[in-house]
Amino acid sequence: xxxxxxxxxxxxxxxxxxxxxxxxxxxxxxxxxxxxxxxxxxxxxxxxxxxxxxxxxxxxxxxxxxxxxxxxxxxxxxxxxxxxxxxxxxxxxxxxxxxxxxxxxxxxxxxxxxxxxxxxxxxxxxxxxxxxxxxxxxxxxxxxxxxxxxxxxxxxxxxxxxxxxxxxxxxxxxxxxxxxxxxxxxxxxxxxxxxxxxxxxxxxxxxxxxxxxxxxxxxxxxxxxxxxxxxxxxxxxxxx
Numbered sequence: 001x002x003x004x005x006x007x008x009x010x011x012x013x014x015x016x017x018x019x020x021x022x023x024x025x026x027x028x029x030x031x032x033x034x035x036x037x038x039x040x041x042x043x044x045x046x047x048x049x050x051x052x053x054x055x056x057x058x059x060x061x062x063x064x065x066x067x068x069x070x071x072x073x074x075x076x077x078x079x080x081x082x083x084x085x086x087x088x089x090x091x092x093x094x095x096x097x098x099x100x101x102x103x104x105x106x107x108x109x110x111x112x113x114x115x116x117x118x119x120x121x122x123x124x125x126x127x128x129x130x131x132x133x134x135x136x137x138x139x140x141x142x143x144x145x146x147x148x149x150x151x152x153x154x155x156x157x158x159x160x161x162x163x164x165x166x167x168x169x170x171x172x173x174x175x176x177x178x179x180x181x182x183x184x185x186x187x188x189x190x191x192x193x194x195x196x197x198x199x200x201x202x203x204x205x206x207x208x209x210x211x212x213x214x215x216x217x218x219x220x221x222x223x224x225x226x227x228x229x230x231x232x233x234x235x236x237x238x239x240x
Contacts, residue, residue: 010228011075014083017222018071021064021090024215028061031211035204056100057212064093064219071226080233087226094216094223101212107205115198119149126158126166138168144200145171146193152182154192 035054067089074082107114122137141147147169148154155165163182169189170177181187 025065
């Protein structure tokens with residue numbers, strides 16, 4: 001009788017944990033989307049492995065959201081096969097999450113070089129490339145209140161005079177405000193965008209890593225409960 005009561009408690013705990021998994025799945029999807037939007041709206045990442053980290057997190061979140069269905073149904077119906085499937089799939093998801101966290105940590109360490117090369121590439125293509133490149137660079141400088149990679153002098157080839165910068169570098173933006181104003185600190189931001197973009201992306205990647213690790217901890221707890229319930233079902237105890 002004591003075992004029955006304990007197993008029944010585990011059954012409802014597993015059901016409750018699956019509700020948390022639904023929430024965790026949604027959290028991963030939201031965090032992944034936020035990180036991906038931050039990357040897409042700030043610069044063109046040319047390192048596929050780094051840019052793919054948020055996409056992996058989004059994918060894991062979607063899978064977790066649906067895997068929780070197996071856990072809920074398995075726990076409620078006391079179905080051994082469904083609970084087993086839930087445990088196996090959740091274990092695989094944890095492995096993927098840890099892999100994504102490691103990839104995110106590696107990507108975080110390479111941010112400086114990646115951001116530097118991407119920003120310089122965008123500046124060199126500013127006048128000759130698509131509207132998307134110009135818009136992305138302008139958004140970076142407007143939102144982060146910066147100019148160039150290291151400073152405003154990085155726009156030396158923007159105009160033939162060598163002293164003009166895009167209007168998005170201006171403190172008070174008006175048409176033509178960047179003409180011959182490269183070194184005028186009262187009109188143009190003198191701080192480069194490298195550090196600002198790197199810090200912003202680092203925060204997003206760090207948030208995703210922490211979320212993945214915390215959620216993995218709760219998932220391990222869920223697997224433990226699932227294994228205990230599986231043992232109770234297999235032993236033939238009634239858990240109604």
